[in-house]
Amino acid sequence: MNTRRAQILDAAAVLIGRQGYSATSIDDVIKESRLSGKSHFYHYFRSKEELGFEVLDRQFERFAERGLAILREPMIDPMERLSLFIDSLVAAHAARGCHGGSPFGTLAAEMADAHEGFRLRIAQVFVRWASQIQSLLWEARPQLLDDVDAVRLSRFIIAALEGGLMMSRVKRDIVVMEGIALDLKRFIVMHLREPNAVPHPSAGV
Amino acid sequence: MNTRRAQILDAAAVLIGRQGYSATSIDDVIKESRLSGKSHFYHYFRSKEELGFEVLDRQFERFAERGLAILREPMIDPMERLSLFIDSLVAAHAARGCHGGSPFGTLAAEMADAHEGFRLRIAQVFVRWASQIQSLLWEARPQLLDDVDAVRLSRFIIAALEGGLMMSRVKRDIVVMEGIALDLKRFIVMHLREPNAVPHPSAGV
DNA sequence: GGAAACTAGGACCGACCAGTCCTAAACGCA
DNA sequence: TGCGTTTAGGACTGGTCGGTCCTAGTTTCC
Secondary structure, eight states: HHHHHHHHEEEEEEEHHHOOOOOHHHHHHHHHHTOOHHHHHHHHOOOOOHHHHHHHHHHHHHHHHHHHHHHHHHSOOOHHHHHHHHHHHHHHHHTTTTTOOOHHHHHHHHHTTTOOOOOHHHHHHHHHHHHHHHHHHHTTTTOOOOOOOOHHHHHHHEEEEEEEHHHHHTTTTHHHHHHHHHHHHHHHHTTBBSSTTSSSSOOOO | OOHHHHHHHHHHHHHHHHOOOOOOOOHHHHHHHHHHHHHHHHHHOOHHHHHHHHHHHHHHHHHHHHHHHHHTTTTTTTTHHHHHHHHHHHHHHTTTTTTOHHHHHHHHHHHHTHHHHHHHHHHHHHHHHHHHHHHHHHHHEEEEEEEOOOOHHHHHHHHHHHHHHHHHHHHHHHHHHHHHHHHHHHHHTTTTTTTTTTTSSOOOO
């Protein structure tokens, strides 16, 4: 992938994540990625919409590389991986100073009812994300209770995390996100056959 | 309160809830609330920002009237009230056809990093909402385990609900929200001294 | 009856918006 | 050497934005 194009997408992702899509102008993106002018931008993208779509696609790829990679780590116990994944989200949020860095939640709230193309793409990211967690839960099924609904649980995990990130962002308080991550882990442990036999100390309180 | 002013606020709340703040123009609001022109609007509001602030304030009042009133109903068991409150949010979301009606989540995601005035007001709404749940949990403390952290639990409930509403909105599927509400109730029941002694059948599955 | 508030509606402002068009210099590679 | 891509940058268009100003008719209430 072209370096310059990637730079533009990164800059746009940050701006959209902070300000939203409609509040982010092409000129903002040009300024942030130090392009020479409009025509330089339009050399790489046909429209603002195309930029938005690709920011969204790239968002999941980036996220898959960093965060979701933990979910697939074969040497670690599945449920331990889930705990580490939650920790990594909290850590990334703390590293951003409780500011919005990923344009995902922002775009979801802004475009869900306003732009069908964005809505469908965001829904697709949700599905891909959830299916990663579902296959992890499938892998951990010997440890899990028989009546665990993997689809429902994966959605709940994502909803709690996204809602927590939003709330923590508004309050500018990492403790809020840490508390939600803690409760979420307690909920997940509830689905184990032996809730007290936590596979690794760091997964607990 | 002035009728016309209230109409404008209602119209603006719907538009902002659907499109976001920056994507909603004054002209949109004028059109939606059938005002005669710009000067008619500016007769009631000094600026778009003032409109946004008051939409947010009104949002909580409206919400307090309808939804949060359930939390204070003195004749019903506290934990049962919490369950009914969650049901009422799901029902309202379903009634809107899984579209965004309340500008709260939308504004939170859009403005948290972009506008300090909005951020502080949204944070205040979170606090007021959470404190309602906290006092309910305090009321229910004889039924609850000793180590229940009411502040943390109230935040978790709100985060899960808001995250669930967002996800359900993106997927346009009420089942998503219903599943999250179900899991959230299961988590809440986990904090009871006698988890199996559910006070009322409708609080369960 | 008169003042104050409300309704109505048009003209206008500077700023910004997404997007187009144009010229021309620097670059990479065969 | 030459050709295609990238960088550079300015001028421009039609439209929308938030906001102001102005005139004038209508209602409300003391």
